[in-house]
Amino acid sequence: MFQIFFVFISVLFQVIPNVFGKITFITTETCIIDTDIWTVYSAHFILVNSLTITVLHSADHQNELNEFAESVIQNINTYNHYHTIFTIKIQEKFVDNIITTKQHDRCFRSAVVLERRRINEEDLIKVKKRTTDSAEGYLIIAWNVEMLLNFLDENYQLMLPKARATYAIIFATEQLENDLDSILRHFWNDYNIVNIIAQTPCTCDGGKIFVHHALVKNDSYWGIIRNYTIPEVLNNSKLIINPLNDFDRFPLKVSFFERYPTLIRDLPKFVTTNPVYSNLNFSKGFGGLDGFVSGTLAKHLNFDLVVDENLDNEPFGRVLPNGTITGSLGDVVNRKVLFSGNGRFLMDYGTTEIEFTVPFDADRFCLVTPKAPEVPRWKTLFNCFKIWSWFFIFVVYVVCVIFWYFLGQTENITRVVYEIFSFLVGIPSKIVPSISQLLFLTSCLMFNITIVGIIQGSFFTSFTTTIFYQDINTIEDLVQSEIPVASNFWFLIQDESDLIKRLKEKTVKINGKILDSIAYHRNVAGFNRKQNLELLVKTEYMGTDGIPLVHIVNECITSYFIVSIVPKGSPFLIVFNRVITKLFEGGLTSKWYNDVAHGLISEKRLKSDKDNEFDSFSLYDIQVAFYVVILGHICSILVFFCEIIFKRYFSN
Numbered sequence: 216m217f218q219i220f221f222v223f224i225s226v227l228f229q230v231i232p233n234v235f236g237k238i239t240f241i242t243t244e245t246c247i248i249d250t251d252i253w254t255v256y257s258a259h260f261i262l263v264n265s266l267t268i269t270v271l272h273s274a275d276h277q278n279e280l281n282e283f284a285e286s287v288i289q290n291i292n293t294y295n296h297y298h299t300i301f302t303i304k305i306q307e308k309f310v311d312n313i314i315t316t317k318q319h320d321r322c323f324r325s326a327v328v329l330e331r332r333r334i335n336e337e338d339l340i341k342v343k344k345r346t347t348d349s350a351e352g353y354l355i356i357a358w359n360v361e362m363l364l365n366f367l368d369e370n371y372q373l374m375l376p377k378a379r380a381t382y383a384i385i386f387a388t389e390q391l392e393n394d395l396d397s398i399l400r401h402f403w404n405d406y407n408i409v410n411i412i413a414q415t416p417c418t419c420d421g422g423k424i425f426v427h428h429a430l431v432k433n434d435s436y437w438g439i440i441r442n443y444t445i446p447e448v449l450n451n452s453k454l455i456i457n458p459l460n461d462f463d464r465f466p467l468k469v470s471f472f473e474r475y476p477t478l479i480r481d482l483p484k485f486v487t488t489n490p491v492y493s494n495l496n497f498s499k500g501f502g503g504l505d506g507f508v509s510g511t512l513a514k515h516l517n518f519d520l521v522v523d524e525n526l527d528n529e530p531f532g533r534v535l536p537n538g539t540i541t542g543s544l545g546d547v548v549n550r551k552v553l554f555s556g557n558g559r560f561l562m563d564y565g566t567t568e569i570e571f572t573v574p575f576d577a578d579r580f581c582l583v584t585p586k587a588p589e590v591p592r593w594k595t596l597f598n599c600f601k602i603w604s605w606f607f608i609f610v611v612y613v614v615c616v617i618f619w620y621f622l623g624q625t626e627n628i629t630r631v632v633y634e635i636f637s638f639l640v641g642i643p644s645k646i647v648p649s650i651s652q653l654l655f656l657t658s659c660l661m662f663n664i665t666i667v668g669i670i671q672g673s674f675f676t677s678f679t680t681t682i683f684y685q686d687i688n689t690i691e692d693l694v695q696s697e698i699p700v701a702s703n704f705w706f707l708i709q710d711e712s713d714l715i716k717r718l719k720e721k722t723v724k725i726n727g728k729i730l731d732s733i734a735y736h737r738n739v740a741g742f743n744r745k746q747n748l749e750l751l752v753k754t755e756y757m758g759t760d761g762i763p764l765v766h767i768v769n770e771c772i773t774s775y776f777i778v779s780i781v782p783k784g785s786p787f788l789i790v791f792n793r794v795i796t797k798l799f800e801g802g803l804t805s806k807w808y809n810d811v812a813h814g815l816i817s818e819k820r821l822k823s824d825k826d827n828e829f830d831s832f833s834l835y836d837i838q839v840a841f842y843v844v845i846l847g848h849i850c851s852i853l854v855f856f857c858e859i860i861f862k863r864y865f866s867n
């Protein structure tokens with residue numbers, strides 16, 4: 216059981232630039248830590264503004280370790296005064312029942328006086344930013360490797376709170392190189408810590424800095440420990456950094472599952488003819504946006520994708536009420552893989568054990584409903600105007616009748632009504648108008664030309680296009696309709712507004728594909744990613760006449776950025792983000808998606824054109840014209856009989 220005592224010491228010294236004098240550091244009877252050692256550490260902690268020094272104590276060697284730790288802290292404070300501003304926090308940790316079984320000799324040296332050296336900070340900072348995004352540093356002081364391992368086994372999170380922070384280990388006694396190799400590999404394999412160095416400053420070998428280069432291939436495995444002398448590090452500070460710019464064909468496990476159209480095995484022929492997409496070796500044969508992004512990461516960083524294909528029913532995965540995590544999300548949380556290649560929404564998934572890459576795309580969740588029914592052909596004439604337009608046309612007609620009644624030469628209201636009707640519809644009439652009547656009839660003629668032109672245009676439109684009733688275009692319209700909603704993605708909707716709650720109340724469960732029910736049975740609505748819907752409508756749910764079978768509602772439920780996920784504390788997140796950012800800013804991610812989508816659409820249309828013959832106009836398409844002729848004939852026959860009856864019975 217740990218007993219933790221925190222002692223906070225804030226040491227804020229002003230930077231004294233251009234000070235390159237000679238400094239003698241504090242010494243003890245057993246250890247000397249000279250100036251150049253702390254120049255190396257300042258290079259290692261160059262991005263750090265808060266340093267936590269952790270001293271690991273046990274019953275054995277407590278006094279000696281205290282003396283050593285005090286010497287280290289005093290020398291850090293002295294160097295800090297001349298070099299930079301550090302906020303230092305010191306904490307001591309105690310653990311019981313640790314018995315050290317190895318004894319090592321210690322090397323006694325005399326004090327040395329060395330001249331401070333300047334490092335190339337600009338280049339060093341540029342390289343360090345590839346591996347860390349934390350301004351916190353941690354210096355661990357331990358008696359030996361065995362003691363450190365015991366502390367890590369108890370609770371490693373107390374000493375290693377952030378995987379991408381900067382760490383250093385100082386051992387008070389001499390350690391075998393195999394032990395140092397083992398502990399540094401342990402930090403990499405179990406805790407994903409790549410920014411770490413180790414030193415044994417109080418031994419005859421104390422002038423060496425030990426570094427584990429995790430991504431350097433050594434025969435059949437990756438990872439090699441190297442040690443550098445202080446002059447070597449001072450001449451080239453990058454030696455103690457893992458730059459993560461070349462993975463040396465490191466086998467990186469990634470989770471993939473096929474998802475149309477962003478991760479597919481068979482690209483359309485229109486795409487494969489392009490040399491850019493002809494070689495899918497780096498993405499292991501997978502194409503689409505997600506495949507191209509993963510393949511570009513593998514090619515640029517020189518690692519080998521080891522695909523763990525996820526075949527779960529819910530391949531994206533989620534956290535179930537009992538705490539179980541399914542799908543590729545579970546693979547990442549459990550560190551079965553180091554990267555999930557399928558893009559997903561940037562949202563809260565109910566776990567803190569993942570981290571997101573920078574976004575490389577965006578999408579929206581939109582509702583999809585059955586396409587509104589087609590307007591019957593016989594209603595074309597009435598659909599050329601809205602109901603209010605017809606009403607105002609009738610009002611204009613009534614007003615014209617009133618004007619003509621007062622301007623005309625007859626008081627027969629029936630004749631006045633007929634004359635105005637003939638003027639407005641273009642029926643020839645025998646009349647010699649006065650000047651005032653001429654001006655009035657001119658306005659009626661202009662009105663006639665406008666209305667008749669619109670009606671003729673409506674006929675032309677009806678012959679060349681298919682007219683539908685009004686589609687559902689808002690969430691409120693769908694809520695008020697009688698159409699239920701079916702979807703498997705409600706757990707992704709985090710909007711708790713009243714409108715969304717009312718929409719959820721209409722939820723039903725159906726068997727089979729939801730889009731099939733929407734398109735062919737027309738008895739349900741649903742929602743999905745807009746990019747998916749737009750592509751599926753053009754490739755799968757298009758009628759033989761080229762009319763979509765479903766309608767995407769204009770108002771969407773929510774929108775998300777598209778990202779990939781890595782395990783929490785992944786050392787690869789920063790370099791992945793650098794590459795993905797360049798791809799996104801260069802417009803490559805949108806181009807890749809559009810190229811694949813257009814290829815799939817073109818391939819589908821080419822196949823459809825071969826199956827479908829050209830359709831010419833039929834009687835069905837021009838039935839309105841026949842309806843008008845028949846109606847005119849009926850009216851003329853009725854008028855003819857009325858004239859006969861009128862002449863026979865009312866002529867006298």
